[in-house]
Amino acid sequence: MDFFLDQEHLVLQSRIRSWVEKNLISGEKKELPIEDQARQLVTSLGREGFIAYVTPKRFGGVRDNVQARDLCLIREELARGSSLADTMLAIQALGSYPITIAGSERQKEQYLPPIARGEVIAAFALTEPQAGSDISSMQTRAVKHGKEYRLTGVKSFVSNAGLAQTYVVFALTDPEKKSKGISAFVVEADTPGFVFKEKFSLISPHPIGVVAFEECCVPGTQLLGREGDGLKIALATLDTLRCTVGAAAVGLAQRALEEAIRHSQNRRQFGQALAEFQGIQFKLADMATELEASRLLVYQAAWMNDHGQKGLKQKSSMAKLFATEAAQRIVDQALQIHGGMGVVVGSPVEQLYRDVRALRIYEGTSEIQKIVIARSLLENKY
Template sequence: MAKTMAASNAAPVADGGAGAVAQMPDVDRSFLDWPFFEDRHRDLAERLESWCAGLSVDHGDVDAACRDLVARLGTDGWLAHSAGSLDVRTLCLIRETLARHDGLADFAFAMQGLGTGAITLFGTEAHKSWLPQTTRGRAITAFALTEPRSGSDVANMETMARRDGSDWVVSGEKTWISNGGIADLYCLFARSGGPGPKGISCFLLPGDAEGLEVVERQEVIAPHPLAHLRFNEVRLPEEALVGAEGQGFRIAMSVLDVFRATVGAAALGFARRALSEAAKRVRERELFGAPLAELQMVQGHIAEMALDIDAAALLIYRAAWAKDRGAERVTREASMAKLFATEQAQKVIDMAVQLHGGEGVRKGAVVESLYREIRALRIYEGASDVQKVVIARQVLG
């Protein structure tokens, strides 16, 4: 069994500089002894921790950084876990660890899994021919679901896919698409039938398809490759359809059911790093002739941060464990994990910034970069208020 393993290795700081690193303070990893995990999970976590010790990311060019990260994650075998027989506990452990070291590394890994989730769960053998390329880091994937007028309300999407002989012709727009503009393969959802969820289908669209237009590259507070896309009569063959016609909404929800808990895991990684940075800060920083850590108010803040982190971890790994144990759907559990972990991580990171004082808002500081990274997680793959609706519907049945 694994004991508490403290990491004291170098970790990158997302400050826009080239290969900037900061010393990783001690991080509590005793949660690996929890009964949710098997020895293979503990072994993976230890190996990934060692791999991350040598991780250095140039955030000056996010497109180049993501291409490089996908290639490295593929070459070194980590992307093998992003497709095929999905183990959600493994996905969560990888995302948590990568996020604690570097937000862009987590992003690069996560999008390979999300972008190929439909292939893994519903694809034909022909569709699965993409997987060796994506898991080896030779092809970048994207999940094209959100539209300008339908984000959380997926069933109201307007992008159309109409039949033309033996082909499909796609017209419409998608926005806030992660890896948009650099993806080699898009998992695209479009309306092929009538209104509502039963009129949506899922397609695979190559990144070099004729008629695919990158309208805008979208810049956000924590830089990642994002784009607004337009489909100008993009022609796809019949075999581009994933699953049956009209099954797209079910496919999208099934993929999100697997990966939603992993968003919470990424938030957990950010929160663990924030607590570690805060603990280091209050031990070293003096106020009125004594370390900040001796003030009871500061101790109270640290205690609340630790409590929020452990509670989030329990929800995340419960959802992952339930899915791995064979539960057909874990909508309630995954929504709870995603909602609580992202909301509490925002609080933990905000307090870490506060405990750093002026240094906490210095551009390039670890907690400043975490503050920017965490905000989007409360929005994407189901905004927090939407998760509350999902949970309530599950409870009320």
């Protein structure tokens, strides 16, 4: 795997790994409401300089350009320690990357540095009640009135809804053009007409909810790029970040494998450790092999992203598809190896079992990844 990484990546990997060990794995667990935990995590990750990897150097970041490999390394290690920590880092990236790739100098200077420092929480609002996998059925409208746009519509499944101060919002400026008539805007949470409607709880800790735009007046200067660029901006963002979802899956699966090895060595049945049964050894071998294959696909896609290689879309879809599906199987086997202890609420594998599920859904479901891969094959692209 190291052939996709350079010395700077290895230093980052070692730094984030020891921070996670100290603060998320060995550290004292606090029973706080999820929103408070989420805010604290963004503050700590910002203070430690890890969120800085989501923006370019000129705007508070570390590297000249945002690197998928940095984000994969950070997400893998965070997910190994805490799915919520991984989520908070991931959404800072998702909510800022559209500004990085399409924002004006003023927009980048205003929004990116505070996000990089963890002082401002970001969000990305694309999904709607009637527009999930099919973005083209979007209904949120942005109508131009003089120098401003009036946004009307509802966005659901917005991670960080209610917590975030800065939202990248996608809305139709020209409904006749369908998906080519989508535009992207930066909307601040205190803009009149921006309404935080509700939050809901998922099976794994993740701040998420619904926001609405009720004649929300957004200055024309908040448009990202040009009118009609919205879909291009959303897809380019997802193309770069998709492999990082795979990296989070690798982190969860890595933790599951570690827990399974430890338990199988400690638990004795029929007069010997579980690890001495070949049936258990075969499970561990399959888990480790799937994990290694996932890691290779993820860092290959991240390397391709960072080197501007053709064929990224297909490879990042393969990485997300394989790594998230494999992580589900690995976590399930880890739980099986724990027997009854595996389903006791609060045990690490029970938590992993709940944490791993959403990765196969967000930023393009497994089925949508297969459509992308098949399309690239049938169009004979790569």
